[in-house]
Amino acid sequence: MDIFSIPSQVWFGQLLIGLINGAFYAVLSLGLALIFGLLNIINFAHGAQYMMGAFLAWIGLTYLGINYWVALVLVPIVVGITGVIIERTMLKHLYKMDHLYGLLLTFGLALVIEGLFRHFYGVSGQPYSIPDSLKGGTNLGFMFLPNYRAWVVVASLVVCFFTWYMIERTRIGAYLRAGTENPELCQAFGINVPLMITLAYGYGVALAAFAGVLAAPIFQVQPLMGSNLIIVVFAVVVIGGMGSIMGAIATGLALGIVEGLTKVIYPPASSTIIFMIMVVVLLIRPAGLFGREQ
Amino acid sequence: MTSAVKPHSELLRVTDLHAYYGESHILHGLDFSLNRGELITLLGRNGAGRTTTLKAILGLVSRRTGSIIFNGQEILNLATHKIPHLGLGYVPEERGIFASLSVEENLLLPPQIRSDGMSVEELYEMFPNLAERRKSQGTRLSGGEQQMLALARILRTGAYVLLLDEITEGLAPVIVEKLGEVLTELKKRNYTIILVEQNFRFAAPLADRHYVIEHGHIEKVIEQADLAANMSMLHEYLGV
Numbered sequence: 001m002d003i004f005s006i007p008s009q010v011w012f013g014q015l016l017i018g019l020i021n022g023a024f025y026a027v028l029s030l031g032l033a034l035i036f037g038l039l040n041i042i043n044f045a046h047g048a049q050y051m052m053g054a055f056l057a058w059i060g061l062t063y064l065g066i067n068y069w070v071a072l073v074l075v076p077i078v079v080g081i082t083g084v085i086i087e088r089t090m091l092k093h094l095y096k097m098d099h100l101y102g103l104l105l106t107f108g109l110a111l112v113i114e115g116l117f118r119h120f121y122g123v124s125g126q127p128y129s130i131p132d133s134l135k136g137g138t139n140l141g142f143m144f145l146p147n148y149r150a151w152v153v154v155a156s157l158v159v160c161f162f163t164w165y166m167i168e169r170t171r172i173g174a175y176l177r178a179g180t181e182n183p184e185l186c187q188a189f190g191i192n193v194p195l196m197i198t199l200a201y202g203y204g205v206a207l208a209a210f211a212g213v214l215a216a217p218i219f220q221v222q223p224l225m226g227s228n229l230i231i232v233v234f235a236v237v238v239i240g241g242m243g244s245i246m247g248a249i250a251t252g253l254a255l256g257i258v259e260g261l262t263k264v265i266y267p268p269a270s271s272t273i274i275f276m277i278m279v280v281v282l283l284i285r286p287a288g289l290f291g292r293e294q
Numbered sequence: 295m296t297s298a299v300k301p302h303s304e305l306l307r308v309t310d311l312h313a314y315y316g317e318s319h320i321l322h323g324l325d326f327s328l329n330r331g332e333l334i335t336l337l338g339r340n341g342a343g344r345t346t347t348l349k350a351i352l353g354l355v356s357r358r359t360g361s362i363i364f365n366g367q368e369i370l371n372l373a374t375h376k377i378p379h380l381g382l383g384y385v386p387e388e389r390g391i392f393a394s395l396s397v398e399e400n401l402l403l404p405p406q407i408r409s410d411g412m413s414v415e416e417l418y419e420m421f422p423n424l425a426e427r428r429k430s431q432g433t434r435l436s437g438g439e440q441q442m443l444a445l446a447r448i449l450r451t452g453a454y455v456l457l458l459d460e461i462t463e464g465l466a467p468v469i470v471e472k473l474g475e476v477l478t479e480l481k482k483r484n485y486t487i488i489l490v491e492q493n494f495r496f497a498a499p500l501a502d503r504h505y506v507i508e509h510g511h512i513e514k515v516i517e518q519a520d521l522a523a524n525m526s527m528l529h530e531y532l533g534v
Contacts, residue, residue: 171402177394178403185390188352189404189451190378 006264012143014260020149020218022256023156024211026249028233029240030160031207033248034167036237037180038200041091041102046233047226048110049205052079053212055117058128058221068131072213076206083205087198095197110227117223125220152214159210160249163203167245176200235278241291251289303329305455305486306351311360313343313350313510320346322510323360333477333487335497338507339533344490345387347507348457351488352384353377364455379407383453387460387490389444391432398428401447408452417446420476438469445476455486462493470496494532506531 003011028050035043056075060066066074086109094101130148137146167173175196179186183193212226219225233252240251255274263270281289306328313321321343328334336344350358353374362369364380378384383404392400401414401424418425421442427435435443441461448456462470470493477500480487491497497504498521506514506528513531516524 174395174399174403178392181392181394182390184354185384185386186403187374188354188378188384188386189448190375190407191403191405192375194375 004265009143010264011261014264015257016143016145016149016260017263018257018260019153019253020256021259022253023153024215024229024252025233025236025256026160026252027156027207027211027214028229029236029248029252030163030245031204032233032237033240033242033245034163034207035201035204036242037245038176038197039087039091039102040095040099041106041201042099042234043201043204044103044106044230045086045109045113046106046205046208047228047230048113049079049083049208049226050212050215050229051117051223051226052082052113053209054128054216054219054221054225055121055212055223056209057213057216058126061128062126068213068217072210075213076209079209079212080202080206084198084202086205087201091201092194092197114223114227121223123222123224125222125225128216128221130217148217152218155214156211159207163207164245164249232274235274237288239274239278239281239288241288244288244290247288247290303331305330305365307361307363308347308351309361309363311347311350311362312358313346313355314357315346316356320355320510321350321358324350324507324511326505326512326515328486328488330486331481331484332502333481333489333500334503334505335489335491335501336505336507337491337494337497337528337532338513339531342507343510344507345459346510348384348459348488348490351377351457352382378404378451378453381407381452381454383448383451383456385441385444385448385456385458385461387463389437389440391435391440391443393431393433395432396428397424397430397432397435397443400432400443401428401450404447404451406451408454411452412446412449414450417450421446438465438472441465441469441473445473449480454484455488456480457488457490459490460492461489462491462496474500494528504528 028046032043032046035041053075056078057068057071060071060075061068090105091102094105134148134151137144138150139145167176175186175191179191179193179196187193215225236252236255237248239255240247255277258277259270259273262273269276285291304327308324308326311321311324312319324343324347326334336347338344346355349355351362353369353372358370360370364382367380369377369380392403395403401417412420423439424443424446427439432443433440445461461473465473474496477487481500489497489501502518504516504518504521505512506516508531514527516528
């Protein structure tokens with residue numbers, strides 16, 4: 001069966017790639033949206049922190065024999081702790097200043113982190129093999145589905161849903177939403193807002209590292225893997241609307257798919273389609289698809 | 295000024311309080327004190343420093359100097375989020391209802407600071423409208439309902455000193471009347487209340503004492519008993 005005289009296998013193949021990219025966009029933009037909402041900081045280090053996730057997983061496996069499953073839990077915690085340290089020592093001095101300062105600081109941090117990894121490991125990609133239990137694939141009849149890629153989509157969606165549930169349906173999430181809306185009043189009620197901000201940054205960074213570990217067996221593990229991705233993720237956040245949780249998840253997935261399908265229909269546009277959508281959305285809805293006008 | 299204060303029941307004493315927002319110096323040496331179970335008002339024109347006085351007590355200004363003794367403890371250098379846990383509840387100007395929270399989430403938001411606050415059931419009984427609309431978005435309520443919610447929210451926490459900023463602003467007379475009843479009831483239950491109020495007719499019968507603030511300091515203290523004799527002077531101060 002052909003659609004637009006393109007074999008359906010190609011469509012499904014690109015749909016899957018789009019879904020996987022979309023899953024990464026969703027997890028990464030979710031972290032960015034969370035951080036921006038509560039800290040008012042545009043976390044440019046997000047790509048570097050994603051790369052740290054992939055790299056620490058690789059280092060763990062290569063030098064310490066830490067397997068994929070342990071890394072998937074341990075690495076986000078470790079990278080999250082580095083985030084907590086960054087927030088406590090640097091970011092907390094910037095909250096009352098213009099967004100630009102947070103952007104500059106985190107951009108500088110990204111350069112430093114990437115520079116360190118380049119210094120020690122060079123720019124060539126390191127391979128990370130797929131864990132044994134997820135090797136191989138399943139024939140769905142209309143296409144061949146590699147097990148690991150299916151796992152990436154499922155794991156990302158579970159993490160996104162878990163985060164959404166925590167924020168929208170629990171008491172801690174109510175603190176978070178209230179703190180995003182009016183931190184001063186939350187303090188006046190006796191809520192420890194500075195602690196919440198630290199934890200939110202740590203969690204956002206841990207999400208990036210989690211995406212990094214998921215990405216390690218799919219993409220080459222190399223110091224600049226994050227900076228290639230993060231520009232697109234920023235576009236996703238702008239389209240979805242800064243600070244909207246559901247918006248970040250839905251937009252991430254949808255744009256991944258749009259990007260994948262563009263590769264089939266008109267390949268030259270596939271790397272710019274997201275930015276074209278961003279321009280159109282900004283013209284029509286400056287606050288983003290799910291954002292609230294200020 | 296505070297000669298009538300019985301030392302054993304004094305709950306709050308503010309001495310030479312200065313407060314700043316960034317570079318601007320808002321309070322210029324404010325002095326007042328409050329006994330347990332009293333209701334006082336802070337009167338004055340817009341911009342006189344009444345709201346800032348409440349915020350300075352709660353640590354919501356960028357810098358403050360002087361002394362604020364609460365229940366025998368100096369709270370000037372206490373972290374902002376720890377101050378409410380001493381027993382203070384705050385209803386901010388324009389109510390501060392959170393748009394991203396439902397009515398019930400708004401009600402449950404402030405952490406409990408003492409175990410003897412009112413229960414949710416008790417509060418829903420006191421404000422039945424809130425019970426009906428508990429699943430609505432907080433800011434979808436009418437102005438009056440939002441004000442009830444802002445009050446209910448701090449009564450649940452067990453706070454026994456209430457800092458209320460302009461709670462009658464923009465509300466219909468029948469709601470203002472209801473708020474008056476609520477405050478009378480709270481006074482009966484021995485709550486201590488600082489009321490920042492523009493609506494003098496609302497505040498006058500409730501208060502034990504009135505402080506007139508001008509240019510960031512206390513210009514005049516009027517005991518409830520002397521109110522009638524001071525009316526013309528008050529009108530002049532308040533510009534009404």
